[in-house]
Amino acid sequence: MNFGLKIPKATSGYGEWEKASYTCKLDEATACAGRAKQQLNAAPNLKGELKIEAFKMLDRLFEIVKKLEMPSKTKVEKEVMKQMHRENSKTEMGTSNLKNIIEEHSKVLGETVKEMDRLRTVIRRHEEKMDDTAQNAEKRDGGHSVGELLAEIRELKRLTQETRVRTDEAQGVIPSYAEVLSRPPAARVDKPKFSVIVGSKNVIDTSADVIEKLRGALDARRSGLKIERLRRVRDAKVVLSCASKEEMEKLSEQLKNDKNLTAEVAKNKKPLVVLKNLMAYNTDDDIRTALAEQNRHLLEDLSADETAVEVRYRRRARNQQECHAVLQVSPELWQRLTSAGRVYIDLQHVRVQDQSPLVQCTRCLAYGHGRKQCADDVDLCNYCGGPHLKSSCTQLAAAQAPKCINCTRAKLTETAHTAFGDCCPVRRKWDALARAAIAYG
Template sequence: MSSLHNTSSEALSSLDLGQQSTPAEDPTYITGDEFEEALSDSTTTFNDEYFLKVSEHTNLILQNLDGNMSVTRLNKDNIKKSLDEIKRSTQQLYDQVKTILRHSISSTENKTVSLIKNTIREKLSKLAVQPQKITTQPLQQLIVNPSITPSPLPSYAKVVKSTKTAEKQTIPVTKPAIIVSFKQPVSCTKETVSAWRKSIHFKKHTFNPSEVKTVSNHKIRVEFDNQEQRDEILNAINQPDSLVNADVAKKRKPLVILKGIYKDTPVSELKEIIVNQNPNIKSLIKSPDDITYRFMRNNKNKNLYNAVFMVTPTIWRSIVELQKINVDHQRVHTEDYPAYLQCYKCMQFGHTKKYCTEETTICSHCSSSEHSYKDCPVKKDYTKVDCYNCSSHCKKYNLNINTKHSATSLRCPRLQKQIEICKTRTDYGY
């Protein structure tokens, strides 16, 4: 214990604070009250001479301006002299304030350092007087006990492994369905629904339809949970006394889009490249029509393009679940492509040009009714672009919507609405 006492004494003497000084002997020793008093007395009184000069010359300028109808040359000279004097006095006042502040800060810092030194000296003096209270047990415990050693930082691999990955989008499943139509000509879908309800009563069965939807041409689509239920209702509804006809709903082939393909990859070779470089897709192909190129879409990058393919349900599910497939030197992103219908004659949705009944052709670029997009004289002028569907919608409902896009652009809000509707359809062979 005596050695510890000697060590504390040596540590105290090694500090440049005065080894055995007392408050009476040390001229730099101050108390807290003395420090506050010195801080309050450190402000120097300003010289009033500069304030008086500024006020005097300001009044002279006002007199020269107010006492004359016009400012003479003599008055101008007097005003300039007064302004110069104001400028000089202001600069001297600024220099004086700067000097006072510098002196005040320096004095305050010196007294603060002195106060800190005295506080440290007092604490070390108490430590030297009572050395028996200090033990080395905490240090020994730190060395001997390994349980309190700091844990190592996690590796990059552990951090990546613990990071939650984005959940994949749930892929819809097509339910068995029938298409119901009225045997007689009807003017609205309500008549078909009424005839359907009169032709079949589900109280005689142990199930009911999972969903009933309206489709085009005043028909309805009735979905069931399984194929046995569908076939049972199909046989029950197709009777001579029934008011409606029922047919099995045909499943459409879904579409997928491949995004970001290099432009030096020929479209004509794209199908062959996909089949050869992706064995999991190749194993699902039963006939050449199982995967068919449909059309191209522009990419944000001018050096890339997007391609849309029509595929079978099994291939569609495989491609959508993979999210990326091999295409030549790339791994391109894949996703579902909603199969919306848009007529390139009238620009409306739900049918194609082949079945369009409108007489007028609309330009998808400038919305003119005098020519088609193929013959548009301003197709390369993007300042003339105007969406026909959005413009018509704005005029009809007196709305203010941005129409500076083509009628076939994916940025069109009317087209985006159709895409969202198509995403909810279940008549595809998923």
């Protein structure tokens, strides 16, 4: 009986099978039995009956080893199956728990969205009540609007914030970037508005030549003349700014009869306001009429020149039926409009805000000129600064952080904002320069 065991040819040497490695005892028993039968076949003096009996014993021993090995193998397989079952159970339990957590978070998110919608409704109702209260207060108190009180509150908050900032600086506390962005914009300090533009009668003179002639013509050290600021402008001219009208007149008088220089008083520009989300069907005349007739409480005691309104331009709004109208007004009217916060135009009660005089190109995103005057021929993305429109920006689509092209050009470290963002430090610098030529009163 061979039990299916193959008997290889006899080979010399007894150590070869000992050197072999086996995956289990059954494989090793098979090899041993086969090796023993090889040796029996190789024995020439052994009787045939003895060989057959020896083969039977070997087969019986192999069968015993096989039976002994099979239960352990089956046990291992059972343990493996149990372990796999436990792992699958844990996975199913983890998936179930994760599903429950996601459902709970989705429920909380839905409730949060509903609460936000409710708060928006409450805020809108409160704004309407405040508007009504403001109108009633104006009627009772003879024109003292709630807008003025709100402006005073905002000023107090600004002063409180400035005090806190000075305290932190005195104590050596370094604010984080987020804290700096959360601070309100610094209060605008009105630059000297009394300026004289000085040029040379000699067309070949440069601005440096004009300054040299000015020093000789004015002799400020001996005359006591007080010049707040001197800056060069185009066409080889310079601008001298004074702190008061009297100083400006004194300066103009000294230069009036000079043989080498020309002098003219600079006219300050009027400030701007913007009417937000105004219905686009309103014409320029409609806006002027509505401001004069529907908002008489804001125009009381103002002269005709002080109530003059010029519609400079309009910006597109998200709603195609609306626009943002930018108006140029007198300093006195600017103060009243920005303090009120809202005005009546036809069937609307629209927001009115201060509008920066800063001009920014929508093509190259630089300052000081508009799109029509831009020398570039490629539109830059205001989100990442790349040579494409914002609508085609891959960084915006991938929800990556924005990158301001102007701060990148200025080699600043904090660039994670758009080129149109109010928090941009380059924009704030140019905005301050643009406002320096505006008379806010």
